[in-house]
Amino acid sequence: MNIYLEGVLAAMGINILLALSARAILATDRLSLGNAGFMAIGAYVSAYLTVSLGWDLYPAIAVGGSAAAAIGLLVGLPVLRLQGIYFVMGTLAFGEVVRTFFQNFEPTGGAYGMRGMFGTTLTMIYVFVAAFLVLFLALGRSRLGYVADALHDDDEAARSIGINVDLLRLLAFAWGGLIAGIAGALFAHYALYIESGNFNFLVSANAVLFVILGGVQTVWGAILGAVIFSLLPEGLRFLADWRLSAYGVILVGLMILRPEGILTRAMLRRLAGFFVRKP
Amino acid sequence: MTALLEFSQVSKAFGGVLAVDELSFTLDRGELVGLIGPNGAGKTTVFNLASGVQRLSRGEVLFRGVKISATSPTRIARSGIARTFQNIRLFRSLTVLEHVLVAQSCRSASLLTQMLPFASATDRTLRRQALAVLEVFGLADRRDELAVHLPYGGQRRLEIARAIATAPELLLLDEPAAGLNDSETAELSGILETLRAQGYTILLVEHDMNLVMRLCSRILVLNFGRLIASGTPAEVRGSQEVIDAYLGVAD
Amino acid sequence: MFEQQVINGITLGSTYALVAIGYTLVLGVLNKLNLAHGELFMVGAFTGIAVARLGAPLPVSLVAAFAVSGLVAVAIERSCFYPLRNASFLSPMLSTIAFGILLQNLVSQFFGSDPSRFPDTGSSFQLTLGTLTVSAIHIVILATAFGLMIGIDLLIRKTRWGIAVRATSDDAETAAQQGMHPSRVTMTTFFVSGALAGVAGMLTTLVYSQVTPHIGIRQGLIGMVAMVIGGLGNLRGAMIGGLAIGLVETMNDAYFSAGYRDLVIFAIFFAFLIVKPEGLFPAHHSR
Numbered sequence: 001m002n003i004y005l006e007g008v009l010a011a012m013g014i015n016i017l018l019a020l021s022a023r024a025i026l027a028t029d030r031l032s033l034g035n036a037g038f039m040a041i042g043a044y045v046s047a048y049l050t051v052s053l054g055w056d057l058y059p060a061i062a063v064g065g066s067a068a069a070a071i072g073l074l075v076g077l078p079v080l081r082l083q084g085i086y087f088v089m090g091t092l093a094f095g096e097v098v099r100t101f102f103q104n105f106e107p108t109g110g111a112y113g114m115r116g117m118f119g120t121t122l123t124m125i126y127v128f129v130a131a132f133l134v135l136f137l138a139l140g141r142s143r144l145g146y147v148a149d150a151l152h153d154d155d156e157a158a159r160s161i162g163i164n165v166d167l168l169r170l171l172a173f174a175w176g177g178l179i180a181g182i183a184g185a186l187f188a189h190y191a192l193y194i195e196s197g198n199f200n201f202l203v204s205a206n207a208v209l210f211v212i213l214g215g216v217q218t219v220w221g222a223i224l225g226a227v228i229f230s231l232l233p234e235g236l237r238f239l240a241d242w243r244l245s246a247y248g249v250i251l252v253g254l255m256i257l258r259p260e261g262i263l264t265r266a267m268l269r270r271l272a273g274f275f276v277r278k279p
Numbered sequence: 280m281t282a283l284l285e286f287s288q289v290s291k292a293f294g295g296v297l298a299v300d301e302l303s304f305t306l307d308r309g310e311l312v313g314l315i316g317p318n319g320a321g322k323t324t325v326f327n328l329a330s331g332v333q334r335l336s337r338g339e340v341l342f343r344g345v346k347i348s349a350t351s352p353t354r355i356a357r358s359g360i361a362r363t364f365q366n367i368r369l370f371r372s373l374t375v376l377e378h379v380l381v382a383q384s385c386r387s388a389s390l391l392t393q394m395l396p397f398a399s400a401t402d403r404t405l406r407r408q409a410l411a412v413l414e415v416f417g418l419a420d421r422r423d424e425l426a427v428h429l430p431y432g433g434q435r436r437l438e439i440a441r442a443i444a445t446a447p448e449l450l451l452l453d454e455p456a457a458g459l460n461d462s463e464t465a466e467l468s469g470i471l472e473t474l475r476a477q478g479y480t481i482l483l484v485e486h487d488m489n490l491v492m493r494l495c496s497r498i499l500v501l502n503f504g505r506l507i508a509s510g511t512p513a514e515v516r517g518s519q520e521v522i523d524a525y526l527g528v529a530d
Numbered sequence: 531m532f533e534q535q536v537i538n539g540i541t542l543g544s545t546y547a548l549v550a551i552g553y554t555l556v557l558g559v560l561n562k563l564n565l566a567h568g569e570l571f572m573v574g575a576f577t578g579i580a581v582a583r584l585g586a587p588l589p590v591s592l593v594a595a596f597a598v599s600g601l602v603a604v605a606i607e608r609s610c611f612y613p614l615r616n617a618s619f620l621s622p623m624l625s626t627i628a629f630g631i632l633l634q635n636l637v638s639q640f641f642g643s644d645p646s647r648f649p650d651t652g653s654s655f656q657l658t659l660g661t662l663t664v665s666a667i668h669i670v671i672l673a674t675a676f677g678l679m680i681g682i683d684l685l686i687r688k689t690r691w692g693i694a695v696r697a698t699s700d701d702a703e704t705a706a707q708q709g710m711h712p713s714r715v716t717m718t719t720f721f722v723s724g725a726l727a728g729v730a731g732m733l734t735t736l737v738y739s740q741v742t743p744h745i746g747i748r749q750g751l752i753g754m755v756a757m758v759i760g761g762l763g764n765l766r767g768a769m770i771g772g773l774a775i776g777l778v779e780t781m782n783d784a785y786f787s788a789g790y791r792d793l794v795i796f797a798i799f800f801a802f803l804i805v806k807p808e809g810l811f812p813a814h815h816s817r
């Protein structure tokens with residue numbers, strides 16, 4: 001496979017994982033603009049394990065992801081008490097704290113970044129994508145999936161039927177952290193070089209944009225969003241230096257035309273009805 | 280024998296205004312009690328205090344003799360108090376059947392078992408029970424429709440069905456007949472009688488006086504957050520204070 | 531030495547305050563975040579540079595930055611907020627991020643991604659007070675920033691427009707019922723908010739020799755920190771928050787380590803949100 005195409009597909013796979021991580025939290029009616037922080041934790045922890053301690057890649061990815069999830073639990077406890085824009089700003093602050101921490105943290109290279117990681121293959125990225133997608137779909141069909149829908153739709157009514165809204169939000173936050181952490185670990189060992197700037201606010205924002213524009217109602221929307229908006233800048237290459245402007249215009253326009261996202265649940269149901277004839 | 284629900288000298292202030300003022304009453308098991316009063320008398324606040332949505336300013340709320348006034352809404356729901364809402368609050372993305380299934384998980388299931396797909400034997404039992412509940416509420420044949428697509432009366436009934444699915448001992452119904460037409464109200468009345476016969480304890484906030492007078496064994500009358508009368512329908516109807524505050528003026 | 535740092539801190543902080551004011555004004559009126567707000571700072575900085583390169587004197591650059599950033603802010607309101615006024619508060623926020631990407635790219639097209647600098651003002655004037663030296667540039671910045679702060683404070687407290695903005699912040703529906711044109715209030719608020727950020731950007735280019743099209747993100751975040759410290763929706767709180775962050779930054783650089791600057795600022799931000807989300811001076815209508 002040519003290197004350009006492989007690079008685009010790898011970035012797309014990482015973006016899909018980031019979109020799933022953003023969706024995990026959005027599914028509980030909270031928007032996090034700090035998932036790049038989780039990604040950074042997964043990237044730096046796993047890179048430290050493989051480069052400095054000589055670990056194998058897989059255990060390093062597992063520990064990197066778990067570290068991000070653990071931080072998610074820890075940070076989630078106070079941050080999830082915040083609501084609305086306060087929660088958004090709290091997660092934003094978290095992401096920036098993590099980024100600037102790694103910018104200064106010498107054991108993982110500080111401002112010079114880290115190199116010496118290797119081993120992530122395209123296949124590996126997509127195995128993780130497939131695994132998480134299957135998990136999302138399975139959870140969506142479980143009782144927990146309906147419970148999550150309920151608390152997303154109406155917090156107070158969900159509490160009134162005994163749903164532990166706060167616990168579920170915390171777990172979803174950590175679950176999002178885990179996925180972003182694993183995405184970060186994969187990214188670090190694919191990109192070969194990381195620096196704190198790789199995990200800036202725009203990375204978190206993009207993850208959320210994928211989900212919102214792809215369609216927040218279904219998992220497929222998140223995937224579709226990540227795919228389209230990873231490929232779009234490539235498709236706009238004919239515009240040369242103007243392509244990011246076009247990208248911005250398209251995003252703003254889409255938000256106006258389809259505030260619900262491209263793929264809605266009703267649309268998915270119609271599609272399913274078209275292909276699967278009910279008895 | 281302790282009362283099922285007890286309000287003891289409960290007050291709730293919003294800013295400087297007392298929405299509930301030194302309110303005391305008890306509910307015994309199996310009773311269907313009406314809670315009436317003019318708009319703004321504090322009826323919904325009573326519900327919010329009993330279900331833990333709001334914290335009281337003074338006093339105590341006891342459920343089965345246990346203090347619940349500092350307990351979270353989730354815990355209170357799990358301990359056996361279910362409620363409906365005055366302005367219907369159904370889940371936008373769930374079907375009729377899913378509303379009941381979701382509410383059932385309140386009493387069952389650790390988080391882990393909730394993560395499994397619907398397959399186990401308990402799940403099949405729960406699903407059968409859910410369908411039985413929908414049968415009672417006349418919603419079984421629309422079980423796969425989105426709840427928000429139900430007609431108004433159906434939505435009101437589904438709210439009660441959802442509450443019942445949590446297997447509560449006490450039901451708090453906030454104006455279940457509001458906005459219903461005559462035949463829907465008759466249907467609701469039948470359902471309430473069934474629930475009473477099944478042994479649920481019910482606290483009913485309602486403006487439809489015919490319904491309240493006919494169904495309730497006892498009626499509490501609130502005005503400006505205070506209990507101004509309580510007794511049988513006949514006693515309440517005869518109380519001059521109640522007539523002045525409420526009955527005489529309104530419908 | 532310390533006094534010198536205080537002067538520097540207040541100078542820097544006064545530009546942060548201008549950004550924070552705009553943030554909080556928009557938040558008050560719409561209860562939504564404009565995440566492209568930092569880009570208005572960037573647009574102001576580059577507008578100033580462009581005009582100065584044409585040979586115009588400093589005040590012309592200032593006025594141009596004020597006007598252009600103000601107009602761009604109105605464009606943001608019209609394309610990201612107004613069409614999404616009935617959507618969830620999240621949608622416009624994300625839209626503004628996309629608009630920010632657009633602005634960064636457009637400016638890069640005209641100025642390149644490499645740092646640009648403001649043409650030399652040719653002023654070597656310095657005011658010396660004992661051990662303190664205050665350059666002409668500092669005086670220009672302080673005078674402009676504080677002039678604008680006092681101006682906006684008067685506008686908000688004393689004018690019909692200010693009453694409309696405050697009324698809309700308190701209760702948009704009631705304000706609209708009383709005949710205040712919500713769309714007009716929102717647009718003018720955006721203009722003022724953008725204009726102030728633009729002036730702040732322009733002033734900053736005078737001290738810091740070079741700017742890139744990507745400075746907006748940090749400036750926006752700093753403005754947000756200042757707003758939170760001061761208390762959401764509180765105009766004077768935002769001013770004090772801005773000055774405080776400016777002082778923290780210069781003191782950190784002088785006595786601690788410049789490398790830790792942003793870590794310190796964002797740690798304070800995070801701590802405030804967790805411990806005191808209402809800020810130092812809670813606005814009476816904050817939620």
